[in-house]
Structure formats: C-alpha cells, structure tokens
Amino acid sequence: MLTPVDGTRLPVSLTSFVGRTKELAALRRLVDEHRMVTLTGTGGVGKTRLAQQLAGETASRFDGGTWWVDLASTTDPHLVADRVAHALGLPDQLCRPTAGTLVGFLAERRALLVLDNCEQLLGGCPCCAELLAELLTGCPELRIVVTSREPIRVSGEVSWPTPPLSLDDEAVELFIQRVRLVRPTFGGTGDDAALVAEICARLDGVPLAIELAATRVRALSLAEIANGLGAGLHLLSDGVHAADSRQRTLRASMDWSHNLLSEPQQVMFRRLAVFLRGFDLAAAHAVAGSTAAAAAVPGDPVLDTLTQLVDKSLLIADSTGQSTRYRMLETVQHYALEKLDESGETATVCSAHRDHYASAFKRAGSTLSGRQVAQAEIEIDNLRTAFAWSREHGQAEVAASLASSLLPLWIHRRPREGLAWLESVHGADIAPATRAAKLADEVILAGLIGDHSRLDQADEALTIARDLNNPGLLAWALTAAGFARSFRPPAGAPYFREALNLASTFDDDWRLCQIYNVQAHSAYISGDPTTLRESAEEGLALARALGDRLTQRQCSYYLGIAHLLRGDLAAAAAQGAAITTEATAAHDLLFIARGSLITAECLTRQGETARGYATAQAGLTAIAGFPDFHRSISLVTLVHAALGTGDIATAAASAAAAHQACPLPQLWAINTNPVARTALAEGNVAGARHWIDESLTMAVGAHRIPLLEISMRVAIAEYRTERARQDAIQALTIGAETGAYLWIPDVIECLAALTTESGQHRDAALLFGSAAGIRERTGAVRFKIYDADHFATVDRLRDLLGQPDFDDQWSRGTALATPEAIDHARVSRIECYRPASGWASLTPAERNVAHLIAEGLRNKDIAAKLVVSTRTVESHLSHIYTKLDLSSRVQLAQEAVRNS
Numbered sequence: 001m002l003t004p005v006d007g008t009r010l011p012v013s014l015t016s017f018v019g020r021t022k023e024l025a026a027l028r029r030l031v032d033e034h035r036m037v038t039l040t041g042t043g044g045v046g047k048t049r050l051a052q053q054l055a056g057e058t059a060s061r062f063d064g065g066t067w068w069v070d071l072a073s074t075t076d077p078h079l080v081a082d083r084v085a086h087a088l089g090l091p092d093q094l095c096r097p098t099a100g101t102l103v104g105f106l107a108e109r110r111a112l113l114v115l116d117n118c119e120q121l122l123g124g125c126p127c128c129a130e131l132l133a134e135l136l137t138g139c140p141e142l143r144i145v146v147t148s149r150e151p152i153r154v155s156g157e158v159s160w161p162t163p164p165l166s167l168d169d170e171a172v173e174l175f176i177q178r179v180r181l182v183r184p185t186f187g188g189t190g191d192d193a194a195l196v197a198e199i200c201a202r203l204d205g206v207p208l209a210i211e212l213a214a215t216r217v218r219a220l221s222l223a224e225i226a227n228g229l230g231a232g233l234h235l236l237s238d239g240v241h242a243a244d245s246r247q248r249t250l251r252a253s254m255d256w257s258h259n260l261l262s263e264p265q266q267v268m269f270r271r272l273a274v275f276l277r278g279f280d281l282a283a284a285h286a287v288a289g290s291t292a293a294a295a296a297v298p299g300d301p302v303l304d305t306l307t308q309l310v311d312k313s314l315l316i317a318d319s320t321g322q323s324t325r326y327r328m329l330e331t332v333q334h335y336a337l338e339k340l341d342e343s344g345e346t347a348t349v350c351s352a353h354r355d356h357y358a359s360a361f362k363r364a365g366s367t368l369s370g371r372q373v374a375q376a377e378i379e380i381d382n383l384r385t386a387f388a389w390s391r392e393h394g395q396a397e398v399a400a401s402l403a404s405s406l407l408p409l410w411i412h413r414r415p416r417e418g419l420a421w422l423e424s425v426h427g428a429d430i431a432p433a434t435r436a437a438k439l440a441d442e443v444i445l446a447g448l449i450g451d452h453s454r455l456d457q458a459d460e461a462l463t464i465a466r467d468l469n470n471p472g473l474l475a476w477a478l479t480a481a482g483f484a485r486s487f488r489p490p491a492g493a494p495y496f497r498e499a500l501n502l503a504s505t506f507d508d509d510w511r512l513c514q515i516y517n518v519q520a521h522s523a524y525i526s527g528d529p530t531t532l533r534e535s536a537e538e539g540l541a542l543a544r545a546l547g548d549r550l551t552q553r554q555c556s557y558y559l560g561i562a563h564l565l566r567g568d569l570a571a572a573a574a575q576g577a578a579i580t581t582e583a584t585a586a587h588d589l590l591f592i593a594r595g596s597l598i599t600a601e602c603l604t605r606q607g608e609t610a611r612g613y614a615t616a617q618a619g620l621t622a623i624a625g626f627p628d629f630h631r632s633i634s635l636v637t638l639v640h641a642a643l644g645t646g647d648i649a650t651a652a653a654s655a656a657a658a659h660q661a662c663p664l665p666q667l668w669a670i671n672t673n674p675v676a677r678t679a680l681a682e683g684n685v686a687g688a689r690h691w692i693d694e695s696l697t698m699a700v701g702a703h704r705i706p707l708l709e710i711s712m713r714v715a716i717a718e719y720r721t722e723r724a725r726q727d728a729i730q731a732l733t734i735g736a737e738t739g740a741y742l743w744i745p746d747v748i749e750c751l752a753a754l755t756t757e758s759g760q761h762r763d764a765a766l767l768f769g770s771a772a773g774i775r776e777r778t779g780a781v782r783f784k785i786y787d788a789d790h791f792a793t794v795d796r797l798r799d800l801l802g803q804p805d806f807d808d809q810w811s812r813g814t815a816l817a818t819p820e821a822i823d824h825a826r827v828s829r830i831e832c833y834r835p836a837s838g839w840a841s842l843t844p845a846e847r848n849v850a851h852l853i854a855e856g857l858r859n860k861d862i863a864a865k866l867v868v869s870t871r872t873v874e875s876h877l878s879h880i881y882t883k884l885d886l887s888s889r890v891q892l893a894q895e896a897v898r899n900s
Contacts, residue, residue: 008059008066009087010052010114016177017053019170020046027054027160031112031143034158035136038146041162044208047147048116048330050162054145055114064109064141072117072330073276073381077127082417084115084131091590091630092416092449099131103138105624110141117330119149129154164205171200171210178214186217195222202229208329212257215312254335257314268305269314270343273336274353276381278318278327281306283382286356287349325378354386358398361405373550376409387421396427397434404437410445411514412550419445436464436473440480444518447483450664452525458484462495472511475503479515482522487666489526489701496522496535513542517551520558525670527701529740533562553579553591560598565702567741567778567818573602592622593634600637604644605742607781613641632662632671639674643681646784646867652678669699672706680710681785683872685717702740705731709743712750716843724754732826741818745771746782748825753793753844755828761801762809763828768794769813770821776814788866793844839899841883849876853889854896 030037031054039047052068059066069087074080081098090101106113113135121128132154135142146152151159165171175196176188188196199222203209216225261269271288272279279287281303289302306326309315314332318325328336340346361376361383376383383406390399403421410418422442430438439461443454458481465477478499485492496519503512516539523532540555560575576598583591596619604612616637623631635658642651655674662668676691692711699707708731715724728751735744752767775781782790798806816824835841842850845866852862859877863870877892886892 009089010055010059010066010068011070013049013052015181017049018174018177019165020050020053023050023163024054024057027145028058030158030160031058031145034156035142036132036144036146036152036154036157038148038151038157038159039162040148040151040159044206045162045164046207047162049207051114051116051145051147055112058112062110062112062143064106064111066112066114068114068116070116071121073384075120077121077125080121080128081131084113089589092414098416099134102131102135106135106139106142108141109139111139112143112145114145114147116147118146118152122148122150122152128152132157165200165207165210167197167201167205171203171205171207172196174207175200175210175214178211179217182215182218192222195226198226199229202226208332212254216260218311251335254332257312258335258339261309261312264301265305265308266339267343268302269309270336270339271345271349272309272315272326273328273333273340274349274385275327276385277379278325279382280323280325282360283353283356284326287352350385350389353382354389354398354402357383357386358390358402358405361402373408373412376406377413380409380414391425394427395429396425397429397431400425400430400434400438404434404441407441407444408510408514410441411448415445415448419449432464433468433470433473436461436468436477439464440473440477443480443484447486448521450667452484452486452666455484471502471506472508475499475511475515478502479518483518486522486525487698487700489528492522492526493531509542509546510548513539513546513548513551516542517554517558520555524558524561525700527565527670527699527703527738527740529562529565529702529738532558532565536562549582549586550588553583553586553588553594556582557591557594557598560595564598564601565738565740565742567744567774567780569602569605569779572598573606576600576602589622590630593619593630595619596622597634597637600641604637604641605780607644607779609641609644609784612644613638616641632658632667635661636671636674639678640783643677643783643785644781648678648681648785648867648869652682665694666698669695669707670703672703673710676707676710676714680714680717681872682869683875685714685875688714689718702734702738705734705740705747706743708734709747709750712747716750716754719843721754721758724750728754729826732822736819736822736826741774741778742780744818744822745774745780746786748774748821749782749786749790751825751828753789756793756797756800757843760828761797762805764797765801765806765809766813767825767828768797769810770816770824771813772810773814773816774818774821777818785867788848788868789845792848796844796847837883837885839884839895842880846876846880846883849873850880850892850896851900853877854893854900856893 027037027039027050039051041047055066055068067088069084071080071083074083081102084102085098088102088105090105115132118128129152132144132146132152135144136154136156146157151157165174172188172193176186179186179188186192199213200210203213213225213229216228220228258266258269268284268288272284274287275283284306285302306315306317310317310326314336315326315328318327340349357379360379361372383402387399387402390396390402400422403418403425406418406421410421419442422438422445425438439457443458443461446452446454458477461477462474462481465474468474476499478495482492482495482499485495496515499515500512500519503515516535519535520532520539523529523535536555536558540552540559543549543551543555556575556579560572560579563569563572563575576595578595579591580595580599583589583595596615600612600616600619602612603609603615616634620631620634620638623634635654638654639651639658642648642654651674655678658671659668659675662671673691673695676688676695679685679691680688688710692707692714695707696704696711708727712724712727712731715721715727728747731747732744732751735741735747748767748771752764752771755764755767801809813821848866849862852865857865859873860870863873866873880892881887884892884895886895
C-alpha cells in the first residue's frame with residue numbers, strides 16, 4: 001500500500017503567536033458560517049500570521065486538506081490559478097484550464113484554502129475574483145480564507161477588518177517577547193513597563209512596527225526608542241481615519257529604521273528590494289554590490305552589509321538549505337521599493353537583476369544540471385521578474401534566450417508555464433539561433449501537454465538550424481521535428497536518427513539524454529515498443545550518470561511501458577515497483593501513479609485481480625482530481641482490473657470517467673478506448689462499434705492491437721466473420737512487426753473461436769494451444785468476462801475432435817514460440833459456412849445461454865454465471881429466438897435439451 005500524502009500544508013512559524021484570542025474565536029465562527037472570509041487591513045497589521053494561526057487551529061475540521069498559497073510574489077492575476085495548483089502539488093494539466101483542474105481536485109473535499117497577499121492581484125483585472133467564484137460554486141464543501149488590503153468582492157465573501165493588537169496586553173506581550181529574542185534577561189517591569197506601553201501605543205499596536213522597534217534594543221535604550229518614535233517621525237496625524245494612521249505609523253517606523261542606516265546600508269537595502277522570494281549572496285553581489293562606498297571597504301563589504309541588515313531585522317536570513325538565502329518581509333520590501341524608485345536607480349538595478357539571472361542560467365552549449373534545475377525552481381520568482389522586465393522593455397532577444405535556457409525546468413516541472421513564456425516573446429531583434437531554439441522548445445513543450453499540431457514550427461526551426469550550421473541547435477531542432485511527427489511514426493524516425501548521430505559527436509550528455517527521453521515519449525505515442533525500450537534504456541543510463549533523478553523516473557516509466565507492451569509482465573512489474581518506491585521517496589505524485597499503473601496492469605494480467613484493483617486505486621488516489629491524460633491512463637488500468645474480476649458495472653463507470661478525463665481523440669486511441677470494451681460487455685454492440693471505429697482511424701502502431709481485438713469481438717457479435725478475420729490478421733501483423741505481444745493471446749483465441757465455427761477443428765485446437773502457450777510463458781490470464789465463452793468453445797471443440805486428436809493439436813500449438821504462433825495464425829483460413837437458421841447457426845455464446853435456459857436459470861442468473869450484463873443475455877435471446885423461430889423460454893429449453 002502507498003503512504004497517503006499529507007493534505008495539510010501550512011508554513012512553519014519560527015516565533016510564538018501572541019494574543020488574538022477573541023479574533024480567532026470570531027474567525028472560527030465566520031469560517032463555520034460562511035464559505036469565504038477575507039481578512040482585510042493595512043500592511044503589517046498581522047493578517048498573514050492571524051490567518052496562519054486560524055488555519056492551524058481549524059485544520060482538523062477539514063479532512064479534505066488545508067492548503068496555504070502565498071501570492072506575495074505573484075503580480076499577474078492570470079497566474080493565480082497556476083500558483084494555487086502548484087501549492088496543492090498539482091502538475092501541469094493536459095488540455096484543460098487550470099481553474100477546472102482545481103475544481104475537479106477540490107469538488108468532493110471538505111477543505112480549507114488560504115490565499116495570502118491578494119491585494120496586488122485585484123486592480124482592474126477580475127481573474128482572481130473569477131477564480132474564487134468558480135471554486136466556491138464548484139466546490140460546495142470548500143472554505144476559503146483570504147488576506148488582502150481590500151475585499152475581493154466575490155458573492156458569499158465576508159470581509160473582516162483585522163484590528164491592531166490590543167494595547168492593554170497583546171501589544172506589550174509581543175514587544176516583550178521579541179525583545180527577549182535579543183536580550184533574554186529583559187523583564188519588562190517597573191520603569192521599563194511604562195516605556196514599553198508608550199512605545200506600543202505610539203506604534204498603534206501594529207505587530208510589524210512593534211517587532212521592528214523591539215529589535216532596536218540591541219543599540220538603543222527603551223527611552224531612546226520612545227524618544228525616537230516621537231521626534232519628528234509623525235506616528236500620528238490629525239484629521240485622518242484610523243486605517244490611514246496605522247499606515248503612517250508603520251511608515252514612520254520604517255522611516256526611522258531607514259534613517260538609522262549608513263549610506264552603503266541604505267543603498268543596498270533599496271537595491272535588494274528588486275528580489276522576489278529571496279536571493280543568495282552571489283545575487284546580492286551582482287545586483288547591489290556596485291557602490292563606491294562599498295568598494296572602498298576591505299574584505300567582503302556586501303556580506304558585511306547583508307549581516308548588518310539582518311541584525312536590524314530588515315532582512316531575514318534562512319540557512320536551512322545548502323546555502324543561505326535572504327529575504328525581506330513584504331511590508332519592508334514595499335518600503336524599500338519606494339526608496340529605490342525615489343533614488344532613480346530602478347532601471348539600472350532591474351537590468352542588473354535581469355543580467356544576473358540570465359547569466360546564471362544561460363544556455364551555452366550545455367544545459368542545466370539537475371542541481372541547477374532545482375536552483376531554478378528556487379529562483380522561479382526572480383526568473384519571472386527578469387523575464388518580464390526584458391519582455392516589457394523591448395528586449396525580446398534576451399527574454400527568448402532566458403526562456404529557452406530554462407528548458408530543463410520546463411520539461412521536468414512546468415511545461416505549461418515554459419510554453420507560455422516562449423509564446424509571449426515576439427520581436428524582430430530575436431537572432432536566428434535564438435528563434436530556432438525558441439520554436440523547437442515550443443514544439444517539445446506543447447507535445448508534452450498533448451499538442452502535436454506544430455509541424456510547421458518544427459520545420460521552420462529545422463530550416464534555420466541547418467542554415468546556421470550549429471550542431472547543438474540542429475540536434476535539438478531535429479528532435480523537435482521528429483517529436484512533431486509522433487502520430488506519423490515512419491516520418492519521424494529519420495529525424496531522431498540524425499539528431500542522435502549528431503548529438504553523439506559533441507560533449508553534451510544532458511542534451512543527448514533528453515533526445516533519448518523525447519524519442520521514448522514519441523515512441524510511446526507512436527506505439528513502437530522496440531524503439532521505446534531502446535531509447536528508454538539509453539536515456540536511463542545517461543540520466544543515472546548525470547544524477548538526473550526525474551529523467552531517470554521518466555525513462556524508467558517508458559521502459560516499464562515497453563516491457564508491458566511486449567508482454568514481459570515480470571520485467572514490467574519489477575519496473576513499476578521500482579518507480580513507485582523511488583517516486584514515493586521523492587514525493588512525486590505523478591510517478592507514484594505511473595508506477596502504480598504499470599504494477600496494477602501486471603497484477604491484473606497475472607490473475608491477481610484484487611491486488612491489481614487495489615494498486616490501481618492507490619495510484620489513482622495519488623493524483624485524485626487530476627482530469628488529464630495521466631489520470632485517464634490510471635482509470636483505464638482500473639477498468640482492466642474491474643473486467644479482470646468480472647465487475648462490468650465498475651468497469652463501465654471507470655471507462656466513462658477515463659474518457660471524460662481525456663477529451664483528445666488521438667490520445668484516447670492510445671488509451672485502448674475502454675468505453676468500447678465495456679459497451680460490448682454490456683451488450684451495446686452498436687455503441688461499441690461506434691467507439692472502436694472512431695479510435696481505429698487515429699491509433700498508430702501497437703496501440704491498434706487492443707483496438708482491433710475489441711473490433712474482432714464486436715464483429716463476431718455482429719455476425720461479420722470476414723471483418724473479424726481481417727481485424728485479426730491486421731492485429732497479428734502489427735504484433736509481428738513491433739514485437740507488441742501483450743494482447744496477442746486474446747487475438748489468437750478470438751481467431752481460434754472463428755476457426756472452430758468454420759469447421760477447421762484441428763487448426764482451431766492448434767491456435768487455442770498456441771495462445772495457451774503464450775499465456776503460460778508470460779503468466780498472462782484473460783479477463784474473466786471472456787472465460788465462459790472461451791471454455792465453452794474449447795469444450796465443444798474437444799468433443800468434436802476427440803480427446804487424443806485435440807490434445808495432439810493443442811500440444812503442437814503450445815510448443816510454438818510467440819513469433820511462430822503469430823505467423824501460423826496469420827495464414828489461418830476461415831471458411832464461413834454457418835447457416836442462417838437452425839441450431840447450427842447459433843454462436844458458442846448463444847448456445848451457452850440456451851443450455852442455461854434449459855437448466856431453469858433466470859436472465860440475471862445467466863448473466864452472473866457467464867460474467868456478462870443482463871442486457872447481453874437479452875440480446876443473445878433475441879438472436880436465438882429469431883434463428884430458431886421460437887417465441888418462448890419453454891420452447892427454447894426443449895430445443896436445447898434435444899441438442900445437448
């Protein structure tokens with residue numbers, strides 16, 4: 001069993017929470033009574049911390065999970081849904097708006113969603129409000145808590161003004177506790193108590209201002225702090241509303257803190273404001289270290305100044321990772337940005353910021369290592385800022401180069417965002433090489449989210465790359481050209497071949513690894529298990545050498561699928577288990593599901609249907625609410641597991657859900673279209689024919705085999721023997737050409753049943769034996785829903801041939817290797833001479849039903865015994881009555897006894 005993923009994700013508090021008892025009680029009631037509560041108030045008043053405490057105290061009420069979404073660094077309202085999805089751990093979705101994905105994930109959950117810092121996302125754009133309205137409408141058990149300086153103005157929202165701390169006790173307690181972080185022996189009694197009360201009153205109980213003032217005890221006495229707050233800093237102003245007074249109080253505290261800084265400290269303070277979500281020492285050197293005053297100081301003046309700003313609580317240092325990162329509180333950063341604007345340095349500093357990140361992640365022959373990909377994820381907000389600055393200031397070349405340099409990040413974790421970056425860059429100043437890379441990258445990323453329609457872009461990129469004679473660029477453009485032709489397998493192969501040959505000539509193992517990875521993905525789409533296995537093995541070996549664990553999981557998944565398509569259930573099962581184990585350790589939900597998918601399919605095929613169903617369900621749970629192609633595949637595995645147990649109703653429901661999760665017909669064809677199989681199992685022959693014919697027009701390669709196998713069964717139900725034979729020959733031919741043997745025993749058994757009915761009994765016994773031999777070698781069993789007809793036909797064939805002759809032909813069949821069995825089946829001839837009426841015109845399935853009628857069974861009992869739907873039994877009876885010219889069950893029972 002997989003370990004469930006914890007659905008409660010809240011930030012960890014580093015300091016104690018003070019007061020707010022009444023406020024928390026009021027907010028708990030509001031959250032119980034209302035769908036959405038917005039904590040409003042000025043910056044620094046404590047909205048975030050109060051919301052965090054509220055979420056922590058109420059998390060146990062929400063068994064569907066509690067999630068925290070920090071939107072402080074998000075300035076584009078169109079990206080709010082993506083930020084929420086990322087905070088919930090949801091990967092980029094396939095061909096579905098992210099808002100719809102969120103609704104799908106949260107629709108059935110009693111959950112709490114906290115959105116922190118929304119005020120900058122309101123303005124004139126309704127995107128944020130529209131998203132919240134859609135979530136409230138589509139998720140009836142969802143509660144939303146928002147922090148913002150103004151209401152969101154959504155129907156159902158309750159706006160709750162966040163008050164300052166009470167001056168009698170809470171503000172004083174906060175000040176004392178924060179002073180004790182600097183001076184542990186501070187008592188706060190006697191004369192100190194009066195000064196503390198005065199300071200808190202002058203700061204109007206605003207928590208951030210209090211905390212900033214408390215840090216000054218390092219260098220100032222309480223009296224000096226109190227005097228400083230009252231000496232021309234205008235903490236209070238006559239004739240203004242209380243909210244404005246609190247804002248001025250906070251600004252006064254910030255002004256005072258700023259005035260205490262030296263000139264180099266002030267310069268660095270304002271320049272550091274350009275960073276979002278923090279920065280490291282190298283970034284500080286690049287962006288804020290070029291002052292004459294700093295340069296005149298020996299040693300490392302940047303580090304020294306950073307340390308001083310940390311001591312003054314204007315910066316927070318986080319050393320929990322491998323390197324220290326620095327960040328500002330939001331309100332402090334707003335103040336610092338104002339100072340940067342006043343200095344006239346904004347353009348210079350933003351350009352330096354952009355240049356630093358463009359240089360740090362520049363594509364220069366080689367691409368990002370696994371460590372650099374992780375670093376890019378950490379720096380994503382700074383990278384967004386750098387990209388937006390370049391694009392908005394007419395520097396399309398720089399913006400496009402930066403977007404392409406992050407391709408490893410986009411491929412591994414954010415394909416949709418990467419594609420959006422690339423598509424948003426336009427301009428005549430983009431150099432040909434940059435344009436070619438941009439176009440190729442767009443083709444790759446679009447393909448990864450299901451869009452394989454960019455053939456013209458791929459060819460344009462290839463034309464440019466060939467003209468430039470740039471080997472690395474040409475190899476990637478060739479890869480894109482091959483990938484764009486995934487649904488045209490023969491056409492794409494030469495491009496991949498040339499790309500691999502070219503990439504092997506220069507030292508860029510990451511690029512070579514990714515070419516194999518993309519080729520594997522393309523081979524999966526095109527139904528080519530041989531190329532899929534070979535490219536996955538090569539990519540896996542390179543990924544291991546590079547330490548690229550995510551590409552390892554990707555290639556391992558493709559290798560597992562290759563084993564599965566080839567019918568090597570043991571190898572596929574081992575691969576699936578390994579993927580699940582590694583993905584679980586890495587908290588990678590998508591590959592937990594993918595590993596479970598392979599394992600569940602193998603278990604079902606090996607007859608362990610209960611375990612197969614449970615494993616499929618566990619994989620589906622890992623990505624619950626993800627209505628995309630990946631979830632669709634997991635649902636198809638659930639369909640197979642249900643069919644393996646004979647549960648047609650569950651299989652049909654899962655098939656319908658799988659189709660809803662994968663609306664693209666081309667990708668649905670890859671998914672074996674289980675709706676057709678379940679429709680046939682339910683007796684809906686016409687519906688099954690519609691579904692299967694639609695998919696057959698789009699499926700390519702080995703993906704056609706299971707579709708043709710279903711089509712055979714439909715044709716048999718339609719009494720179209722020649723169509724069934726043609727489907728069988730085509731499926732067997734594809735199996736011989738591709739080595740895809742997973743569905744071959746089913747195809748041969750259907751062909752053997754047709755051969756039995758045509759009177760070629762010896763050949764039929766040999767065919768049945770050859771299918772049994774394949775099953776014995778692979779451990780594969782048939783779905784339980786097909787067992788009754790299969791055994792009835794085999795028993796009848798044994799009676800017709802006699803035991804010795806039957807056993808001889810069966811043994812000859814089991815001795816055939818799989819390729820030999822396929823070759824023999826392909827040349828089998830079926831002479832269709834079944835009469836139109838009379839007992840001899842009945843199919844094996846119809847004879848089974850007739851004999852069970854003779855035993856006195858009701859329709860529902862017959863359905864249960866044959867593991868079919870009642871509708872299927874009724875359909876069989878209708879055909880039987882017509883062929884035998886009968887009108888009652890009694891007549892049919894008598895006829896069955898006569899022919900028993």
